[in-house]
Amino acid sequence: SSELTQDPAVSVALGQTVRITCQGDSLRSYYASWYQQKPGQAPVLVIYGKNNRPSGIPDRFSGSSSGNTASLTITGAQAEDEADYYCNSRDSSGNHHVVFGGGTKLTVL
Amino acid sequence: EVQLVESGGGLVQPGGSLRLSCAASGFTFSSYWMSWVRQAPGKGLEWVANIKQDGSEKYYVDSVKGRFTISRDNAKNSLYLQMNSLRAEDTAVYYCAREYIVATTDAFDIWGQGTMVTVSS
Secondary structure, three states, rough: OOOOOOOOEEEEEEOOOOOEEEEEEEHHHHOOOOEEOOEEEOEEEEOOOOOOOOOOOOOEEEEEEEEEEEEEEEEEOOHHHOOOEEEEEEOOOOOOOOOEEEEEEEEOO | OEEEEEEOOOOOOOOOEEEEEEHHHHOOHHHHOOOOOOOOOOOOOEEEEEEEOOOHHHHHHHHOOEEEEEEHHHHHEEEEEEOOOOHHHHHHEEEEEEEEEEOOOOEEEOOOOOEEEEEEE
């Protein structure tokens, strides 16, 4: 099965821009989706597809992809953006399996 | 309001069984693939299983294959996870999630609040 790799931790100064990456072979065939999870809460979808935001997600969140790497960019990070971020995609093995990255803890300084 | 509500979690001994339920409301349940995703304490998200709209296709992560069974009842707008032969490593919060699938995108756009399963003697 496929794997998705994320940096365990990333930090950003308040108001600055941060990029969180996700690498894996499946991303050559499928778009990554991104989730924000705060302590004690269920994950929330923030980006899906090429670069789509669900209703209610601020436009400071954006997504991009190149080769086997997908990126989530937060432009002008806010204190409330401090959270764990996970990527996921369909497994590239041809069945309907799904795979998640290990998650990135974002700290807003 | 679109909503998923899980139930059925609890404390169970190793080797025991548990059945999780997920009640869906606010959308046409029978039109969506559905999944179970779990999160062990302090760990990341792990996809567990999913099921096609009509129940004709089911997929599982290797670690639960042969022990867990996903099912659905579209008449009751409900998703289930039957967990047998439970192990300590199955201890996690179990989330029910709706899959949004378009072309090469497979996202979980709606999540339940989760139900805790603890496997311990």
